[in-house]
Amino acid sequence: SVFRYISSFPDSNPAPRDVIPKEQVLVPDEYHTLGFPEVRPDISVMDRGLQSKLWRHRAAFGEVKWNVGHGPDPPQPGRVSVIVTQAAGYARLHMSARPFSLFSVALLIFGTRFCVGIFDRNGVVLSPTYEMFAEEGLKKLIGVVRNLTHVLTDVDLGRDPTVDILDSDEAERLTGVSNPYPLYRISPIGQDNRSWCTIGPPVWSSISLLGRGTLIFRVREYHPGTGQGNVAHLGDQTMVMKTAWRDSGRNSESSIYQSITASHPGLAQFLIGEDVITAGGATLTVDSVRGNAAKLEDSPVLHRLILRSVGRPLWEYNSDLELLKGWLAALNAHEFLSSRKVLHRDVSPGNILLAADPEKAEAGSEGFLSDLEYAHIQDILETKVEVIEREPVKRGRTAEDKAKRGAPLTGTRHFMSSKLLSAVGRGSPTKHVVEDDIESFVWSLGYAVMRKAVTATNGNKDEKEAHELYMTSFKKAFSHLSAQAILDNRKSTHSPVAFARLPELDSFIDRQVSVPLQKLLRALQQRMRKRTIYEEDEQTRMLRPEQESEVAALLGSPTDALDTLSLAAVELSYEFLRRVTLPCIQELESHRNLDIIRK
Known part of the structure; x- marks a missing residue:
């Protein structure tokens, strides 16, 4: 192709990277990319000679549209072009799969024009547009391709400058793994x-483009070699490191941990944490990464912290009993925080972890709750829960974005309460209260069970058809981006806690999920459905006719008014979750020595 010719044009120094045309689907076959859509970018920039279908091996990517109208010109308020929308979808996958990426670079070609897009956690900045076949435009295009393949370093292309990748030989020596x-x-x-x-690999890597971009790794202290045969080595103790963009207008997560003087066995133990500072002494912000001369208002700041508490993802449980005990321990820690006027506000599966060694975990510490960045202390804050006025596309490296960021303050969208999601859809302010977080615990449990079953059966040819159907249900539950799509899915048979009721998956579910856990999921689904109906009709103050029979079936009695759904019938509290969960735990404990309770 023309791009490969430009990149390989005779040079005293061979190009370290190649431009690869559209030729293969990128597959989500790494631990932290499960659930990624299978896509095929038109252009990939990769290390020379590397053959890979993984996103993390792409240094940059490109997208081509034959129609000039699909490009970002002319810019229109409230309009995002087709090519930018698609590239943004790729950028979120690229940054999620490629650890410690601060931004993603994309070459965008539309008709005879092109520009370069820099996608970061605050949106996208586009270069001016050029005509490829005009003299100036052709020179710019050649310069872009040569820079991508010859000149720019991994840091230039988005990697955090405070992070280095160890070479493969040292990595093998330090880990003892080939x-x-x-x-x-x-x-x-x-x-x-x-x-x-x-x-x-990462324990958790956010798939969202905008927002915090949370990245969680297990880490050990690195001791550099001092010469004379003393080679670099790793410390014995494993800890957890979290890196995320924080709102500069809020206290850092580290300061919130330090403000909690009491302790709880189900709460993560803090070690150290600060905003990320470069070797030159500059704090890493979106503004500094963009190189803006005009400062962004409240520019997000990169924050990093270390936790002593080491856990495993919620979905990596070895038994349903272990899952429920760990989940309940985190719920109890949330109640502990609430009793001290601290509201978490971002409960998600990535923030609920199981004890690293379940056999050694004491009662109440089988799991723990982490990530206090968006916790609110004292009064519950009323906040707008969606970005209403954001202008996602800016021209030029010095463009200023004054839109306020709202959604990240109220939780990870797929696990937000339905009330908060509805407010997102309406663009209206609402209060984030304890009950919203408790609902997030329910959706997190559903995610853990679904993901466990997906990974436990992946590659099992005897269950291929059932596994594909189940994977479809999993993706429908957790791949939607819009608030309304997530809400609609929660009312369907693909809801994160309703999947166990799909008749076509009965035999598959029976092999993956114990009977007590299935009972719990059904109880939670029934309660969540009641709440959905109650919250919808609280706004209209009456039931829609088509809902009357459904409510009657749920409650076991006739109904024709909102009053039938009492607050007690839709409550979601710590007490309620313990009331429906503890019997399941007791039943599983009574069969602890059996293989597992199955139908």
Whole structure:
């Protein structure tokens, strides 16, 4: 292709990267990319000679549209072009799969025109548009391709400058594993002088483009070699490192942890944390990454912290009993925080972890709750829960974005309460209260069970058809981006806690989920359905005719008015969740020595 010719044009230094045309589907076959859609970008920029279908091996990507009208010109308020929309979808996958990415670079070609897009956690900045076949435009295009393949470093293309990738030989020596997942060495955090090294793939990597971009790794202290045969080595103790963009107008997560003087066995234990500072002493913000001369108002700040508490993702449970005990321990920790006027406000599966060693976990510490960045202390804050006025596309490297960020303050969208999602859809302010977080615990449990079943059966040829159907249900439950689509899905048979009721999946579910856990999921689904009807009709103050029979079936009695759905019938409290969960735990404990309770 023309791009490959430009990149390989005779040079004293061979190009370290190739431009690869559209030729293969990128597959989500890594631990932290499960659920990614299978896509095929038109252009990939990769290390020379590397053959890979993984997103993390792409240094940059490109998208081509034959119609000039699909491009971003002319810019129109409230309109995002087709090519930018598609590239934004790719950028979120790219940044999620490629750890420690601060931004993603894309070459956008539409008809005979092109521009370069820089996608970061605050939106996208576009370069001016050029005509490819005009002299100036052709020179610019050649310059872009040469820079992507010859000149720009991984840091230039988005990698956090405080993070290095260890070479494969050292990674193998440090881990004792052949061809391990890349090891990343992280510079000291704040005034602390310790360096850190990641172990294995990310525990969690946010798939959202806008927002915090949360990244969680297991880490150990990295001790550099001092010469004379003393080679670099890793410390013995494994900890957890979290990196995320924080709102500069709020207290950092580290400061919130430090403000909680009491302790709870189900709450993560904090070690150190600070905003990320470069070697030159600059704080890493979206503004500094963009190189803006005009400061962004409330520019997000990159924050990093280390937790002593080491856990496993909620969906990596070895038994249903372990899952429920760990989930309940985190719920109890949430109640502990609430009793001290601290509201978490971002409950999600990535923030609920199981004890690293369930056999050694004491009662109440089988799991723990982490991520207090958006916790609110004292009064419950009333906040707008959606970005209403955001202008996502800006021209030029110095463009200023004054839109306020709202959604990240109220939780991870797929696990938000239905009340908050409705407010997002309406663009109206609402109060985030304890009950909203409790509902997020329900959706997080559903996610953990679904994901566990997906990974436990992946590759099992005997269950291929059932597994594909189940994977479809999983993606429908957790791949939607709009608030309304998520709400609509919760009312369907693909709801995160309704999947166990699909007749076509009965035998599959019976092999994956114990009878007590199925009972719990059905109880939660019934309660969530009642709440949905109650919340919908609280706004209209009457039931729609088509809902009357459904409510009657749910309550076991006739109904023709909202009053039939009492607050007690739709309550979602700590007490309610314990009331329906503890019998399941007791039943599972009574059969602890059996293989598992199945139909």
